[in-house]
Amino acid sequence: MKKNIFYLLITFVALIFSCSKDPVITISNNVIDTPAVLFNLNTPVGFPKINIPASNLLTVEGIALGRKLFYDPILSLDNTQSCGSCHNQKFAFTDSTLQFSKGITGxxxxxxxxxxxxxxxxxxxxxxxxxxTLEDQVIGPITNPIEMHETLPNVLRKLNADATYKKLFKRAFGSDSITTKHIMKAIAQFERTVISANSKYDKYVRGEVELTFDELKGMELIEDQTKGDCFHCHVLGSTFTDFDFKNNGLDSVFTDLGRYRVTLKETDKGKFKTPTLRNVELTAPYMHDGRFKTLEEVLEHYNTGFAENSPNLDVNIALGKKGRMSEIEKQQIISFLKTLTDYDFINNPNFKKP
Ligand code: HEC
Ligand code: HEC
Incomplete structure (x- = not known):
């Protein structure tokens, strides 16, 4: 629809200019040569509708460029580290089994x-x-001294000196000069397409496969308020998160103040973003500081390990009776969590290094 209007406009402009003496038609040709093609991102079955910001609509060229940038160490000071160095597709884009990632200086x-x-x-x-926003997020790792440790002027200098990138940015954004905004937009576009929605659980929801007895039992226990009681935060269904910040009782004294660092509200001390449970089998170690190596340790934390005297402890954790889950019940929850592993996702050729 938009494209039709676009071509109509071009024809109109070309018509006007065809009456004048100047053969400006080449300018229009340039535009016609390089329109970025809008990309339609389908919402997977059972998920809330995806809202793409109007200021950064997805295009085929933008996504491809973002993917190239994501895997290109050119964004780091010594050209050794890319986003993909710490976000590895095999591990659902986490940093292998490392507790903490290493930046370019080690x-x-x-x-x-x-x-x-x-x-x-x-x-x-x-x-x-x-x-x-996902756009703003891009700058952090590039300039962080313990990550890629690069400056934005330097990145722009390197990219603007690269003929291939000049061409790709021009195609995606129609501009002759590469700017920070374009880098942010392209990587964010790629990231928005990185969707996991084809795990065994999704196939079960779509009626394509059955879950085993233990897996089904695990799903029930997650929703059982006297047992797992995980669903208040890791909302069951599609995203497996409430998109909120919660204190799940890791510490009674905080070394990392979490959400407080952003809001400076006393009530946000020790709160962290509720992570999705999708692909959690592949993303060990767990929690913001990677303190738990296994899902068994995570389950034991919720069963007996949580700090009851932690400031701002979430009420759903506080109400949990210690020792409420048996060994078998914890294993059944883990069996369910493993149905969220998406092998198509970690092997999807569209997300690999181009
Ligand atoms: C040195 C390793 C490293 C590199 C390189 C790196 N990241 Fe990260 N990334 C992390 C860590 C660690 C976190 C968590 C940081 C935090 O919460 O303070 C993170 C968090 C993120 C998040 C937040 C996800 C969420 O759910 O909130 C996104 C998005 C992301 N990185 C994208 C990128 C992009 C894009 C690049 C390249 C421009 C990049 N990362 C480079 C280690 C890295
Ligand atoms: C009060 C909300 C809440 C409840 C209830 C809750 N969680 Fe969490 N969960 C969180 C938050 C917040 C984090 C991240 C905490 C952090 O890193 O500081 C988390 C982290 C996790 C992680 C680590 C994920 C990762 O990527 O590191 C797993 C696994 C997990 N929870 C599973 C469960 C299970 C299983 C239950 C039920 C037995 C449960 N959670 C109950 C809020 C909750």
Missing amino acids: EIGNRNAMPIMNLAWERAFFWDGGSA
Whole structure:
């Protein structure tokens, strides 16, 4: 529809100019040569509708460019590290089994790398939600001294000196000069397409496969308020998160203040973004600081380990009776969590290094 109007306009402009003496038709040709083609991102069955910001509509060229940038170490100071170095598709885009990622200088951070998956639905980014949009989020890792440690002017200089990138940015955004905004937009476009929605659980929801007895039991226990009681935060169904920030009782004294760092509200101390449970079998270690190596440890935390005296502890954790889950029940919950592993996602050729 939009494209039709666009071509109509071009024809109209060409018509006007065809009456004048100047053969400006070449300008229109340039535009016709390089229209970015809008990309229609389908909402998977059972998911809320995806809202793509009007200021950064998805295009085939924008997504392809974002994917190339995501995997290109050119964004780091010494050209050795890309986003993909810490966000590895095999591990649902987390950093293998590392507790903390290493930046280009070998320095480590204090937070566990988060998966890149189903971010089109998220409302804030990083463990503390420190970035309000996916576009803004892109700058953090590039300039962070313990990550890619590069400056934006330097990145722009490198990209603008690269003939291939000049061409690709021009195709995606129609501009001759590469800007920071374009980099942010392209990577965010790619990230929005990185969707996991074809796990065994999804196939079960679509009526394509059956779950085993233990898997079904695990799903029930997650919703059982006297047992797992996980669903208040890791909402069952599609995204497996409430998109909120909660204190799930990891500490009674905080070393990382979490959401408080962003809002400076006393009531946000020790709260972190509720992560999705999708592909959780592949994203160990767990929690913002990667303190738990296995899902068994995670379950034991919710069963007996949570700090009852933690400030701002979520009420649903506080109400949980310690020792409420048996060994078998914990295993059944884990069996269910493993149905959320999406092998098509981790092998999807569209998300691989181009
Ligand atoms: C050195 C390793 C490293 C590199 C390189 C890296 N990241 Fe990350 N990424 C992390 C860590 C660690 C976190 C969690 C940080 C936090 O919460 O403070 C994270 C978080 C994120 C998140 C937030 C996800 C969510 O659910 O909120 C996104 C998106 C992301 N990274 C994208 C990128 C992009 C894009 C690049 C490249 C421009 C990149 N990362 C480079 C380690 C890395
Ligand atoms: C009060 C909300 C809440 C409840 C209830 C809750 N969680 Fe969580 N969960 C969180 C938050 C918040 C985090 C991240 C905490 C952090 O890293 O500081 C988390 C982290 C996790 C992680 C680690 C994910 C990762 O990527 O590191 C797993 C696995 C998990 N929860 C499973 C469960 C299970 C299973 C239950 C039920 C037995 C449960 N949760 C109940 C809020 C909750």
